[in-house]
Amino acid sequence: MTIQWFPGHMAKARRQVTERLGQIDVVIELLDARLPLSSRNPMIDEIVGDKPRLILLNKADLADEAVTKEWMEYFRLRGIRTLPIDALSGKGVNKLPGMCRELASDMLQKRAERGMQGRAVRIMILGIPNVGKSSLLNRLAKRSVAQTGDRPAVTKAQQWVKMGDSLELLDTPGILWPKFEDQQVGLRLAASGAIKDELIDFTDVALFVIRYMMQYYPERLLERFKLKQLPEDRVDMLAEIGKKRGCLIGGGEIDYDKAAEIFLRELRSGKLGSISLERPADWQESEEA
Numbered sequence: 001m002t003i004q005w006f007p008g009h010m011a012k013a014r015r016q017v018t019e020r021l022g023q024i025d026v027v028i029e030l031l032d033a034r035l036p037l038s039s040r041n042p043m044i045d046e047i048v049g050d051k052p053r054l055i056l057l058n059k060a061d062l063a064d065e066a067v068t069k070e071w072m073e074y075f076r077l078r079g080i081r082t083l084p085i086d087a088l089s090g091k092g093v094n095k096l097p098g099m100c101r102e103l104a105s106d107m108l109q110k111r112a113e114r115g116m117q118g119r120a121v122r123i124m125i126l127g128i129p130n131v132g133k134s135s136l137l138n139r140l141a142k143r144s145v146a147q148t149g150d151r152p153a154v155t156k157a158q159q160w161v162k163m164g165d166s167l168e169l170l171d172t173p174g175i176l177w178p179k180f181e182d183q184q185v186g187l188r189l190a191a192s193g194a195i196k197d198e199l200i201d202f203t204d205v206a207l208f209v210i211r212y213m214m215q216y217y218p219e220r221l222l223e224r225f226k227l228k229q230l231p232e233d234r235v236d237m238l239a240e241i242g243k244k245r246g247c248l249i250g251g252g253e254i255d256y257d258k259a260a261e262i263f264l265r266e267l268r269s270g271k272l273g274s275i276s277l278e279r280p281a282d283w284q285e286s287e288e289a
Contacts, residue, residue: 018047020170023122025104026052028096028169030127030136033057033084035277036071038188039128048126052103053080054096058132060084061091067276074280087135096140097167120168130194137161140169184208188277193268203238206260209267210234212277220273224266238263 021027027048032039036057055075060068063084072082083099085092101108104121111118127133138144141161161169187208190200211234213221218230221237225244231237242248242259249255266272 024124025107025122026100028125029055030131032131033060033063035188038185055082057084061086062270064274064276070280087132090139093139122168124170202260203256206263207234210237
């Protein structure tokens with residue numbers, strides 16, 4: 001399955017982000033904890049440069065906690081601080097203001113040394129579509145200031161949001177890159193819901209996830225679909241899911257597309273348990289190359 005998606009408003013968003021960076025003290029990069037590198041825009045390093053940066057691993061409640069710790073170490077070794085959070089419930093979000101002020105401490109000290117008045121730390125929030133920026137913004141502001149939804153590309157324009165007297169946050173529309181050089185990245189994003197369902201093939205995406213789960217989370221498949229043992233083939237596994245969920249068509253044949261859609265809905269809602277869709281080791285070979 002080849003996925004290519006670069007709506008015009010995303011090209012505009014990249015230009016707006018670049019234009020606003022001069023006003024920003026700290027950049028918050030919001031990633032999906034289940035697929036941190038796949039949900040990380042490869043243009044970010046180029047755009048942000050040497051600005052102080054904090055990575056938030058959102059939806060950490062849906063990710064495998066042990067794998068999330070591996071990712072935190074991965075980014076630590078690259079000099080980037082991380083914080084796992086769940087924007088919907090607010091878990092971990094209370095640590096964010098203090099970490100931002102700490103990252104902006106050099107700027108605040110220089111202003112004080114020059115006799116300049118103190119001001120709020122200005123933060124930019126960046127992330128790909130549907131990673132939870134609007135939910136985070138509402139959580140930080142403690143009121144509804146951004147539209148939320150389970151479909152990508154909800155945020156359409158930039159907006160400043162005050163958070164008390166110490167922080168000002170700039171929200172931005174989601175930025176996605178023109179194409180996925182690695183199709184596994186596209187499949188992971190499609191599985192997470194970051195790409196509009198109208199643009200994906202449910203069966204291709206479900207088979208990709210099933211293969212991954214058969215390797216790393218076989219017990220979750222056994223438990224969720226009440227199986228005594230796993231089939232050897234991922235297509236047979238999807239057929240078993242179809243039988244368990246009543247996805248049958250004429251002649252008792254399996255409706256694979258319907259079974260795949262149901263499987264992905266259950267994955268995204270957490271009904272299959274806390275699952276990470278990639279690990280640092282998955283990227284090691286490509287990085288070394």
